[in-house]
Amino acid sequence: MQRASILEYPVEKPQTLRERIVEFIKDSIVSGSLRPGERVPEQEIAANFGISRTPIREAFRQLESEGFITVTPRKGAVVSPITDNDVSEFYAIKSLLEGYAARTACPKLLPKDLKRLESLNAQMEKAGARGDVKGFFNLDSQFHDTFLIACGNEKLLALVHQLVGQFERFRITALALPGRMNDSVRQHAAIVAAFKEGDANLVGTLVMANAERSGGLLVEDILKERTKYGAH
Amino acid sequence: MQRASILEYPVEKPQTLRERIVEFIKDSIVSGSLRPGERVPEQEIAANFGISRTPIREAFRQLESEGFITVTPRKGAVVSPITDNDVSEFYAIKSLLEGYAARTACPKLLPKDLKRLESLNAQMEKAGARGDVKGFFNLDSQFHDTFLIACGNEKLLALVHQLVGQFERFRITALALPGRMNDSVRQHAAIVAAFKEGDANLVGTLVMANAERSGGLLVEDILKERTKYGAH
DNA sequence: TATCTATATATTGTATACCTGCGAGAGGGC
DNA sequence: GCCCTCTCGCAGGTATACAATATATAGATA
Numbered sequence: 001m002q003r004a005s006i007l008e009y010p011v012e013k014p015q016t017l018r019e020r021i022v023e024f025i026k027d028s029i030v031s032g033s034l035r036p037g038e039r040v041p042e043q044e045i046a047a048n049f050g051i052s053r054t055p056i057r058e059a060f061r062q063l064e065s066e067g068f069i070t071v072t073p074r075k076g077a078v079v080s081p082i083t084d085n086d087v088s089e090f091y092a093i094k095s096l097l098e099g100y101a102a103r104t105a106c107p108k109l110l111p112k113d114l115k116r117l118e119s120l121n122a123q124m125e126k127a128g129a130r131g132d133v134k135g136f137f138n139l140d141s142q143f144h145d146t147f148l149i150a151c152g153n154e155k156l157l158a159l160v161h162q163l164v165g166q167f168e169r170f171r172i173t174a175l176a177l178p179g180r181m182n183d184s185v186r187q188h189a190a191i192v193a194a195f196k197e198g199d200a201n202l203v204g205t206l207v208m209a210n211a212e213r214s215g216g217l218l219v220e221d222i223l224k225e226r227t228k229y230g231a232h
Numbered sequence: 233m234q235r236a237s238i239l240e241y242p243v244e245k246p247q248t249l250r251e252r253i254v255e256f257i258k259d260s261i262v263s264g265s266l267r268p269g270e271r272v273p274e275q276e277i278a279a280n281f282g283i284s285r286t287p288i289r290e291a292f293r294q295l296e297s298e299g300f301i302t303v304t305p306r307k308g309a310v311v312s313p314i315t316d317n318d319v320s321e322f323y324a325i326k327s328l329l330e331g332y333a334a335r336t337a338c339p340k341l342l343p344k345d346l347k348r349l350e351s352l353n354a355q356m357e358k359a360g361a362r363g364d365v366k367g368f369f370n371l372d373s374q375f376h377d378t379f380l381i382a383c384g385n386e387k388l389l390a391l392v393h394q395l396v397g398q399f400e401r402f403r404i405t406a407l408a409l410p411g412r413m414n415d416s417v418r419q420h421a422a423i424v425a426a427f428k429e430g431d432a433n434l435v436g437t438l439v440m441a442n443a444e445r446s447g448g449l450l451v452e453d454i455l456k457e458r459t460k461y462g463a464h
Numbered sequence: 465t466a467t468c469t470a471t472a473t474a475t476t477g478t479a480t481a482c483c484t485g486c487g488a489g490a491g492g493g494c
Numbered sequence: 495g496c497c498c499t500c501t502c503g504c505a506g507g508t509a510t511a512c513a514a515t516a517t518a519t520a521g522a523t524a
Contacts (some may be wrong), residue, residue: 058289097325156325
């Protein structure tokens, strides 16, 4: 946690201090400047931002509910550690939810949605070519949101957003694996084609495969890294 | 919100005031004594329990993240309204997640799990016969938890628990519909039989059908009630 | 009479101070 | 020398006080 003035941090939306703190800590965790297992003392944050502990404690409650930190009464908060098993479980759920969304969205997609999917994938191809992982990531999110929104189940959309938000760091890592972006572009192309055909079952299967492949490669990579550096 | 002493409320687990407040408000919402759309003023709760607003505000953050209340900055908290559309979306997701869990759990179920499922369903039949909705509900939850646990995806289990907790009130209403408990017992029997056969796909389909039927009947009932009492 | 405005009130957001429980370290006893 | 215990300090939990904002109400003016 670096020194910072809360006044200058969020240029946009958030109104209350609590909301700003939530955003800041999420960013810190997702970007890796706060590492899993690391303690998050209220006082330190309060001092660094020059505010009281009250909004910070409220932010902690929210972050705890969303899975970013783990709070033990009378002991304090730590960044929730995420294991390879968590990652594996996450991708299984993402695959399931997105697969359903895609199947359901298939007959509902409008021509402009199809155009959008094609356009996004074309941009992704470019981003992949220049190695722009972050750019690719944003486009990929929009791609998936397209059919998550079109499926019409808003609760499902919210649920997926909550999940992917928590695992953002890992999803970016997965994209950065060698060849993964190009691979993903090919999968997306197949998905768009299936959408055009109106083959809902095929679309569902392909979307699930897309998630499972990311998950599989990432878990493999995590296990490899672990072996390299020795156990835990 | 009635007068009560926080000291006497929870006889068990919770340690901090915040946790007790969370439990209390959840119970109040689920039981219906706090109605959707109703305001939840911090001061009133603080006064009724004889405590300060601090733990209550923290409880609000948690309840907000879990979907029980909606907080608008500088305006306050209201119990989240739930529409028939929300119910419909909820059952779609429950069906999906539990269907997957059942399919995955199928080859993993031990003989004692099968025994447990049979025993639970037998108890449900009795509970249904004597019209014990609450008892049936608890048994039903255990029935579903059996394969949710066995499927091995802990995150999935937690997700389903979070969802069903939020919709508990409606699920009880669904069970109380005429004939629904007997109907459910029959569906459960078919599910157990499919588990014994080891037919994972059939199990998944039956579990999904079970959820969808509850959801369908409930939404129908909600719409009927609405028509009876006039719009909104 | 209707509408606009200003003031008052109620409620939430934040800061500060105090209390309590847990853990680390020092001291003494075995 | 080792272990047990007591005490002190730190960090989180709660209470209270103050600041800011939204809503309601009352008054004045068109």
